[in-house]
């Protein structure tokens with residue numbers, strides 16, 4: 396559904412009410428009934444103890460958001476049938492549920508810029524280092540940033556699970572470069588019994604990886620290598636390297652340097668994985684918070700790029716066998732010639 400600018404703005408101005416509608420639909424169980432649909436208004440009203448004329452208007456709210464499809468074949472509203480668009484319940488849990496990334500993002504001090512974007516755009520107002528610094532400066536910032544990252548890892552975990560049979564057989568050591576608190580590295584060990592995974596990250600992140608290690612099912616196979624990928628070559632001895640949501644943080648020339656470092660560190664036949672917030676309309680929308688908040692922070696580039704940027708960069712660097720594996724977020728795999 397593509398709305399006109401006027402209609403979209405009307406929804407945005409009423410955004411908190413729209414979230415109230417979705418939250419109510421989720422909490423009451425209406426979404427569970429609507430998703431398998433079609434289900435009639437009369438049936439919904441009976442099942443949930445709601446009044447049909449009121450529920451009709453409530454469902455109009457959901458329809459205006461593009462979340463339900465209505466079939467109204469008679470003037471008796473109780474016969475009107477509805478069905479939710481596929482995936483609505485899961486999306487509602489992700490966006491308004493207790494572990495939603497939006498809730499987590501809302502804890503950042505975005506209000507410093509709110510209503511003051513003109514000054515911010517002119518460079519007269521910026522986030523301070525206490526508000527946000529990139530990379531994080533203090534232990535508290537590191538912890539809160541990596542928690543946000545972990546909260547958004549779901550699509551990446553789904554995609555590596557989906558392709559586990561392609562990725563890990565025959566591989567022995569995986570280095571997750573800029574691997575956050577180690578959630579992904581710990582996760583892949585579950586489907587790769589012969590793999591050892593290390594997280595390469597700034598030394599300040601070590602305690603967070605130690606915590607992940609203590610709580611994971613394979614602590615003996617999860618390690619940490621402290622370092623700064625700008626100050627030194629990437630460690631050797633790994634037959635798989637990964638950059639997950641790392642390269643978009645940097646300008647193109649820096650991303651290129653990091654991919655070149657990965658090429659240099661891999662053995663012949665070694666594999667590089669790249670998973671990113673590739674630029675699509677959906678991901679740009681989900682990234683809205685960071686696009687807004689980081690207007691006030693010049694250190695964080697936050698540059699969503701099309702997947703083709705990465706496939707071309709890999710080819711230029713000398714990688715072969717470059718493939719884009721499908722998934723919630725696509726995974727780019729590439730190999731150093733053997």
Ligand SMILES: C[S@@+](CC[C@H](N)C(=O)[O-])C[C@H]1O[C@@H](n2cnc3c(N)ncnc32)[C@H](O)[C@@H]1O
Nearest residue numbers: 530544573574575596597622623624625639640
């Ligand atoms: C956007 S986060 C992504 C974290 C994780 N890969 C994920 O997707 O959840 C970028 C990561 O790069 C790490 N990082 C930033 N600068 C770094 C540097 N100079 N050397 C090593 N790691 C760095 C950060 O600490 C952080 O863990």
